[in-house]
Amino acid sequence: MFNKINSYINEPKPKIGLVHATFAILGSFVLAYLTMMVYSKFMVGDYAIKIMPTVIFTPILIPLYGIWLLFSKKLLMVILKILAILIPCIILLKVF
Amino acid sequence: MNVDNLYLKYLIRSHTIIGIFVLFFFFLSTYFGTITLLKPYLNSWQNPSRYFIDNSKNIDLDSSINNALEQLGNPDDRVQIELPSFKDRALSVNFGLSNKVYVNPSTGELLDTKLEDNFLSEFFNRMHINLNMSKVGQTLIGLSSIGIIFLTITGVYLWLLNRKNRVKVKNFWFKWHKDLSLIAVPYILAFAISGALFGFTLGNSELFTKSATNGKESSTGKVVRPIIYPPLAKVQKSGQSAEMLPFLTLYNIAKEKYPELKITNINLFKWKDKNAQIVFSGYLQNNRILTGKVNRATVTLSGVSGELIDKKGLEKSHIISKVLSGFYFFHFIPDEGLFIRALYFIFGIGFAISMFFGLLIWIEKSRKDYRNENYFSILSKLIFASSIGVIPATTFVVLLYWLLPFELEDRATWLSGAFFAFWSFSLFLCIYIKKTLFTLKMFTLFTAIFLLLTFVVHQINIGFFIWELYSFDLKEAFYIDFTILLFSLFLFLLTLKIEKIEFLKRFEGL
Numbered sequence: 001m002f003n004k005i006n007s008y009i010n011e012p013k014p015k016i017g018l019v020h021a022t023f024a025i026l027g028s029f030v031l032a033y034l035t036m037m038v039y040s041k042f043m044v045g046d047y048a049i050k051i052m053p054t055v056i057f058t059p060i061l062i063p064l065y066g067i068w069l070l071f072s073k074k075l076l077m078v079i080l081k082i083l084a085i086l087i088p089c090i091i092l093l094k095v096f
Numbered sequence: 097m098n099v100d101n102l103y104l105k106y107l108i109r110s111h112t113i114i115g116i117f118v119l120f121f122f123f124l125s126t127y128f129g130t131i132t133l134l135k136p137y138l139n140s141w142q143n144p145s146r147y148f149i150d151n152s153k154n155i156d157l158d159s160s161i162n163n164a165l166e167q168l169g170n171p172d173d174r175v176q177i178e179l180p181s182f183k184d185r186a187l188s189v190n191f192g193l194s195n196k197v198y199v200n201p202s203t204g205e206l207l208d209t210k211l212e213d214n215f216l217s218e219f220f221n222r223m224h225i226n227l228n229m230s231k232v233g234q235t236l237i238g239l240s241s242i243g244i245i246f247l248t249i250t251g252v253y254l255w256l257l258n259r260k261n262r263v264k265v266k267n268f269w270f271k272w273h274k275d276l277s278l279i280a281v282p283y284i285l286a287f288a289i290s291g292a293l294f295g296f297t298l299g300n301s302e303l304f305t306k307s308a309t310n311g312k313e314s315s316t317g318k319v320v321r322p323i324i325y326p327p328l329a330k331v332q333k334s335g336q337s338a339e340m341l342p343f344l345t346l347y348n349i350a351k352e353k354y355p356e357l358k359i360t361n362i363n364l365f366k367w368k369d370k371n372a373q374i375v376f377s378g379y380l381q382n383n384r385i386l387t388g389k390v391n392r393a394t395v396t397l398s399g400v401s402g403e404l405i406d407k408k409g410l411e412k413s414h415i416i417s418k419v420l421s422g423f424y425f426f427h428f429i430p431d432e433g434l435f436i437r438a439l440y441f442i443f444g445i446g447f448a449i450s451m452f453f454g455l456l457i458w459i460e461k462s463r464k465d466y467r468n469e470n471y472f473s474i475l476s477k478l479i480f481a482s483s484i485g486v487i488p489a490t491t492f493v494v495l496l497y498w499l500l501p502f503e504l505e506d507r508a509t510w511l512s513g514a515f516f517a518f519w520s521f522s523l524f525l526c527i528y529i530k531k532t533l534f535t536l537k538m539f540t541l542f543t544a545i546f547l548l549l550t551f552v553v554h555q556i557n558i559g560f561f562i563w564e565l566y567s568f569d570l571k572e573a574f575y576i577d578f579t580i581l582l583f584s585l586f587l588f589l590l591t592l593k594i595e596k597i598e599f600l601k602r603f604e605g606l
Contacts, residue, residue, distance in 0.1 A: 014102070016109050024110075037307040048323040048416040050308040051316055055301050056419070059292030063246035070110055071103050093307065 009075040020075060027082040028066035032058050034089035041093060104257065111250045115454050118243035121227070123451050123483060125237050128224035129287070130444035131490070133429075133437045135217045136183035140572040142216045142497065145207040146185045147558045148200045149568045155180065155187070157343040159204025161362075164189035164197045167206055175364040182433060182572070211502040215511055216494065225295065228512070238296025244288040251277055268602065269456040276450035283443040290427035324417050328363050328377070329396055329406075334370040340399045343374075349402040350376040350395045354409075357381075357393050358431070364399070372399030379431050386410055389430045391421035452483055477526040480535065485522025488539050491546035492518045498553045532603045533595050541591045547584035551577055 013020060036054035043050045065085075072078045140146045161177055164187070168175075171191040178188045179201075186198040186207055198207040226233030255274060277284065302314040313319050343362075350359060360378040367374075377392040387393045391413050396406040410418065429436055459479075463472050493515040500507060522539065529535045554577060555561050562581070565574035594600060 012102070014105075016106050016113075021110070021113070033303060037303055040304045040308040041310075043308075046323055047305075047308055047319045048414055051301065051304050051320055052324075052416045052420065054304040055297045055316075056289075056293060056423070058297045059242045059245060059289060062242050063249055066246055067107075067249065070106050073102060 009079065012073040013075070016070070020070075020072075020078060023075070023078045023082070024066055024069040027069050027078065028062045028064075031065045031082065031085045031089075032061035034086060034093070035061060038089050038092050041096070104254075107250050107254055111247060111254065112458055114243050115247055115451075116458060118240040118247070119451055119455055120482065121236050121240040122244055123448060124227060124486065125224055125240065125291070126287075126444055126448045126451070127483075127486060128220050130441055130448070131220045132217070132224050133441050133444070134576075135221065136181075137572045137576055138217045139184050139214065140570075141554075141576045142214065143209065143212045144502070144558055145198060145209045145212060147560060147570060147573065148185070148203075148205075148207070149570075150185070150200075150202045153202070155201040156204050157201075157347055160187045160199040160201050161189060161343050163204045163206055164199050167197045168194060172367040172369070173365055175367065177362040177364070179360055179362065181360060185572075213508060215508055216497055219493070219508075219512065219515075231299075234295050234299070238292055238294070238299075241288045241291035241295055244284060245292065248277075248281060248284050248288065252281065267457065267460075269453040269460065273450050273453040273457060276446045276453070280443050280447045280450065283440070284447055286426040290423045293423060294427070320416075323414060324390065324420065328375045328394065329365045329373045331365040331369075331371050331373050333366045336370040337368055338370045338372065338400045340368060340372060341402050346374050346397055346399070346402055347376065349397060349404075353397075353404050354393070354395045354407060357395060360431075361392070367399060370400060373397070373405060374399050380409065383410060384431055385425045386413070386418045386421050388421040388425040389428065390424050391417040455479060474527075476532075478523065480532065481519070481523035481526045484536065484539055485519055485526065488542040488546060489515050489519040489522060491543050491550065495546045495550045495553065498550060498557050533600060536600065536603065537591055537594045540587050540594060544584045544587035544591060547580050547587065551580045551584065554580075 016024075036058050039057075040050045040054045043053075069078050069081055072081060164177075165171065165175070168189065168191060171194075173191070175189065175191040178184070180187050185201075187201040188196045188198050190196040196209075198209050199205065200207060222228055226237060229236070251274075255278060298316075301316040305316045305319055306314050309319060347359065347362075350357070354376075357376070358378045358381050359376045361376075363375040363377070365373045365375070373396055375394050375396045377394040379387040380393050387410065391410075393410070394406070394408045395404070396408075397403065398405055424430065429440065459472060459476060493511055496511055496514050500510060504510065525538055526535050529538065551562075555565075558573070560568065560570065560573070562574065562577050565571075565577060
């Protein structure tokens with residue numbers, strides 16, 4: 001079973017499947033929200049400057065992350081890309 | 097710009113699939129949003145109380161405001177006055193959560209607005225923001241807006257890649273989908289980004305607030321509102337009454353102190369007290385974008401002496417207020433007149449057609465690939481009814497607005513119900529008639545009949561014929577009625593010729 005999962009996430013996909021699409025869409029929302037949460041946490045200024053840009057830029061970041069995640073031939077690449085942003089964001093949000 | 101062939105396939109497929117998913121919501125949101133561009137003119141047209149003859153053309157501020165205050169029980173604090181404009185011929189006054197009182201601005205006479213509810217503009221706006229599905233609908237429209245941003249970016253990217261390869265586009269639907277969308281890109285982005293802000297992220301911003309406040313607060317409004325919307329005036333009541341200067345005098349002083357300010361609203365604080373203040377707010381005529389709805393410029397005067405207490409322009413505005421004002425401006429164009437609204441209207445129609453053609457590309461291609469005639473036949477009927485059937489349904493509800501008595505109980509429910517009933521009937525027509533062109537002919541005929549009847553019934557109801565509307569300077573009503581008449585005559589002509597138009601024969605068999 002491990003070999004099956006391994007070959008599934010490692011083989012290049014000739015077209016977007018449901019799993020790739022789901023990861024890309026959900027991943028883009030999660031990454032956009034996390035990135036903007038990091039911004040609002042560390043930005044210096046009053047609450048309007050900390051929060052309002054996040055509200056404005058999140059809908060622009062979501063499709064940009066989506067396209068970035070879309071450009072992955074293997075499912076493993078999608079997962080790695082998500083983790084590459086997710087883990088540092090969580091560390092920044094939780095530790096500081 | 098070189099892109100791997102596989103990524104190109106991903107781009108095209110994702111553009112197609114996301115397009116199909118968002119299309120239903122965003123097409124209808126665009127359609128109703130295009131109608132709401134006419135909201136300022138609809139306000140004067142749909143309310144019988146606004147058909148007063150204004151012979152003097154001067155605003156009697158003092159009579160108007162004093163009569164309204166008397167009607168409201170003479171409130172003395174946080175009174176809001178909206179001056180007449182192209183958005184509403186009447187002057188309105190309200191305070192707290194009370195009903196608004198409307199006044200004829202040249203005579204000060206109170207208007208009877210008891211049975212008026214601005215149904216048409218409210219209904220079209222509700223359909224635009226949430227398709228009458230409350231918070232769920234609003235979220236779906238917000239998500240569709242994010243989808244449209246994705247489609248715009250991928251669409252432009254695909255166009256740039258195709259330009260490099262210079263592959264000539266032959267498919268009719270594809271060519272027009274691409275051309276119309278490319279022309280409207282700034283318009284699409286402006287509405288998609290602001291739509292996503294208002295529909296989705298603004299209402300789902302608790303995580304950002306929690307992050308910014310280290311978990312202490314989750315309500316964005318509570319934390320941000322006092323910064324973006326500082327109180328207009330902080331006034332301590334002295335308890336000593338005093339004589340106020342006339343409103344017209346104070347208005348003229350305000351105009352003198354701030355000539356660039358186009359005054360739209362007046363607020364009264366601790367009125368008839370020694371410390372009374374009057375705040376005149378509006379937009380700067382030389383900078384409408386940054387002094388829109390969210391970031392009004394103001395002049396605060398003493399109600400007793402007319403002395404200048406405060407003057408707020410752009411220099412005192414928070415940068416976020418300016419940015420939000422820009423967003424509001426490009427989405428709502430609050431203070432813009434007919435020319436800009438007409439331009440937006442044309443772009444809106446073009447964009448709606450582009451979306452429709454995008455869907456037709458997919459239907460045509462999928463029909464060749466899958467050959468499931470029944471499935472595509474039903475799908476086509478559903479799409480046709482949703483996108484074209486909504487037009488006669490809209491004109492039906494406008495006609496019923498004037499046909500049904502204003503005293504009818506649950507009038508709004510009857511009108512909303514009639515809209516959805518006719519819309520559903522249009523689906524029945526699509527299935528029953530089968531022939532696309534003939535169905536289109538029926539829709540056109542229904543729309544023409546409803547519009548002509550609206551023209552007639554409206555004038556009978558308000559007691560003015562169209563030439564009287566013009567001669568008595570009821571310009572908004574005149575132009576709307578004139579446009580309705582012209583459009584209905586055009587549609588009658590179209591009904592006669594529709595089956596002979598070459599371009600429309602492409603729709604046959606869809």
